[in-house]
Amino acid sequence: MESQRSILIIAIAFISFLLWQKWHEAYGPQPVQPVTQQAADSVPAGVPSASSVPASNGTDEDVPVAASEALPQATASNSTKQTISVVTDTLNLTISLVGGDVIHADLVKFPVTQGSDEPYSLLRAGNGLYVAQSGLVGANGPDGSSQGRPLYQAQADSYELNGDTLSVPLTWSSNDGISITKTFTFTRGHNDVDVSYAITNNSGQTAQFQQYAQLKQTTAEQEGGNMFMPTYRGAAYGTADDRYNKYTFGDIEDDPLRITTTGGWVSMLEHYFISAWVPSQTETNSLYSRMVANQYAIVGYTGEPTSVESGQVIELNSTLYLGPKDQEKLAMLANGLDLTVDYGILWWISQPLFTLLKFLHSLVGNWGLAIILITIIVKGAMYWLTKKQYESMAKMRNLAPKMQQLKDRYGDDRQKMSQAMMELYKKEKVNPMGGCFPLLLQMPIFLALYWVLLESVELRHADFILWITDLSVMDPYFVLPILTGASMWMLQKLQPTTMTDPMQQKIMQWMPVAMSVFFIWFPAGLVLYWFISNVITLIQAKMIYASMEKRGIK
Incomplete structure (x- = not known):
């Protein structure tokens, strides 16, 4: 066989491989979820339902959704400043006091273009909405209330990392004796943020809470790759049995995710960068997704329902990662999260x-x-x-x-x-x-x-x-x-x-x-x-x- 023919074979095989991969992403069969992981009904076990949130409508819509162009409605309107800023050596964040959501995130070490002074924006509000939400639902969860999202209070309008760590506490209290401190903890050199909830119950009766976190972004077309440089923009998740799965916006619209697993994680991916929520890896979590108004995709999780006795203080934790697809760091956060650096079926060689x-x-x-x-x-x-x-x-x-x-x-x-x-x-x-x-x-x-x-x-x-x-x-x-x-x-x-x-x-x-x-x-x-x-x-x-x-x- 002639070497020239070999070169032709390489080119044809390579182009065919790229075309096959793009076709498979768009039209190929999607992986079937294990029956043991799939919930019995249309709502995952961890998503608030009529039994856990009596005042709600009993669907996964109980989990809050940010408005497309504005901040969500708060339970109080007497605050003139509803956002705070946080600056570290890796992140420049804007956090809404309404719900404590991260509504803007700049990656300080990654300019939007080479030589530019403008950092790459991973999360953003307004046009091109892409936010990271989190909170507490359940019978006594402030985010599950029919009155809207909780309005947290902060000690300052802006925070800056000067030492090795920085804690940004947000506080909220109800009229019946329940107080919550939502704390964001930043570490120098890290793109992962610890998000914790310290719940104090002085209501005189047992209170029920359930932690949730989700990523939401517009599905509108944005600049991406081409046939020769294919890149993926969409959701992905991992479970205890299946470490890495892509879940496109089309999947979210046609077949919403409903999986219960030990540990797990959810994420939104784009070329080079990732946002991800990582819940407790020892507890049972429910992963979900849904489409809002046919233009906003959501992927998230809810944790196990938690009972807090009167006079008791408990803490719930999760991790939010906002940054580059660094395989070593991602592998330390959750099993399979490093596979979001997607080398395809040849990952074992790559x-x-x-x-x-x-x-x-x-x-x-x-x-x-x-x-x-x-x-x-x-x-x-x-x-x-x-x-x-x-x-x-x-x-x-x-x-x-x-x-x-x-x-x-x-x-x-x-x-x-x-x-x-x-x-x-x-x-x-x-x-x-x-x-x-x-x-x-x-x-x-x-x-x-x-x-x-x-x-x-x-x-x-x-x-x-x-x-x-x-x-x-x-x-x-x-x-x-x-x-x-x-x-x-x-x-x-x-x-x-x-x-x-x-x-x-x-x-x-x-x-x-x-x-x-x-x-x-x-x-x-x-x-x-x-x-x-x-x-x-x-x-x-x-x-x-x-x-x-x-x-x-x-």
Whole structure:
């Protein structure tokens, strides 16, 4: 088999893989939830129902929903300041005193564009609504009241992290002796925020509460990836039995999530960044989703119902993560949360490759050089496959005259032709699949590294050299795509074809040009990998051909 055909196979297989994946996301069968996890009715066990909130309508609508453009209605209206600001070394937040929701979150260490002073906004109110809500429902929960959300009180309008930790307490009290302190605790260098509720019951009777938390955002179309750089925007969740599941906005609209599990987590994803609620990992939680007004998607959880005796003080906790898809940090928060860095079905190859890439970066301090080094290592490790591939192709080319003789002898008699070919292969000790099999073994590694370079937030705004200041976007001057096409042309010249079909010859002649155009939309880091891979292949081909010449193989 000709190496040019191999290149064509790679391109077609790669494009087919991307198209199949996009089709599967849109139209493929969705995973069926285990029966043991699914609730018996349409409302999960943890979502407030008629039994837990007598004053409500008995649906999952009992869990509060923020208004699309304004703050939710409060139980009191005597406050002129209904938001506070919190600034840390990683986050710049705005928290509404109505319900204690996080309605705005800037990621301080991640500019919206390279070199910009404006930080990336993950959460936002108003247009493009995307907020993180949390609270207490249940018979005595202030968020489950028919009067609206509770209005918390804060000691200051703004808070700033100066030490290693910062606690921001919000307080609320009812007329019947129940007081709640909702505390946000921030830690230097962390994007995860501890959210706790200290509940004091002095009402003279047992009170019932249930913790909930949810993420809500608009489903309106936003800028995203394309066929060559597919990115996912939507919900995801994890359970004790199924660590990671995507749940698209279409899924939320057509088949709302209703699962009860030990631990678990819920999240909203976008390229490079994630917001996630992580409840207690030892308690039973109910994960849910729903669509509001056909334009706002919600994914959340409710915890176990909690009874608080009169005179008793209890504390409930959860964790809110707002930040980049950092695999190490996410893995520490919940089982499977690190899988939101979605490498697809080849994650078991991608994760070791990413670990190696990070190690190389720790040595050289430049992600572009790290990509070059990992390419050298990968191509070096696969040298024996490349050698087998090239030797097999050389032997098949040498058999071309004998194959033509068989065609002339047997004509259209396919059966005799096939028998003669098998005898020829056996006599000459040639495997007709020898050129394809090594190629098929290399494809998963290329695809795995493709997803590593596409998904890793570490490459966002990562500088290389000269004009390439961001390896996560396309080469602004198209130098790398042109060099890649030139290297493919050189590989073609190094491996002259014996093709006689004019159409195939034209396709192969234009292949480097087509691939150069194809690579224009790829991130520079990916094109750098392919270009260096081609250069190494050229060097290896020279070595392999020299070795074959010494052994008398043309």
